[in-house]
Amino acid sequence: MATSPRIDPAYVNSQDQRLAHVLLRLLTGLDFFGHGFARIFTGTHLSGFAQGMVKNMATTPLPPSLTLVSGYAIPCVELIVGILLLLGLFTRAALVLALLLMCVLMFGITLKQDWNTAGTQLGYGLILAVLLFTRSRYDLSWPSLFAALTQR
Numbered sequence: 001m002a003t004s005p006r007i008d009p010a011y012v013n014s015q016d017q018r019l020a021h022v023l024l025r026l027l028t029g030l031d032f033f034g035h036g037f038a039r040i041f042t043g044t045h046l047s048g049f050a051q052g053m054v055k056n057m058a059t060t061p062l063p064p065s066l067t068l069v070s071g072y073a074i075p076c077v078e079l080i081v082g083i084l085l086l087l088g089l090f091t092r093a094a095l096v097l098a099l100l101l102m103c104v105l106m107f108g109i110t111l112k113q114d115w116n117t118a119g120t121q122l123g124y125g126l127i128l129a130v131l132l133f134t135r136s137r138y139d140l141s142w143p144s145l146f147a148a149l150t151q152r
Helices: 015-041 045-056 064-087 091-112 115-138 142-151
Strands: none
Touching: 015 045, 015 064, 015 091, 015 115, 045 064, 064 091, 091 115
């Protein structure tokens, strides 16, 4: 009778898992930072992005004023989330904020019936949820590093 392999508890919390978590957090932070930075500081700038969003969402039942406000807020939230994830500060709050942003974006994009983008947003949501779910075990952000140092 074959026995199942035993998982070494030390392996479950290894440096590779911590490194993978940190690199995924940094990659996600770069993505959010890049979205926010590009939409605020390059191309048509923030007002151009917001106006483009109103035009893009014109076929939905959303009022243009709500879409315009969202168009100004979304890049700012993306930039803040990106900075926090890159710096490893307030990672829980940043991940929750990013997931709430994805809920807002999902609502709008499903009203538009853009299912390809909705699928992409589900991917973002999954990555954010994994980062949030595994944060307490694998997080190597500044606050968790300081806490670990003070506990020794």
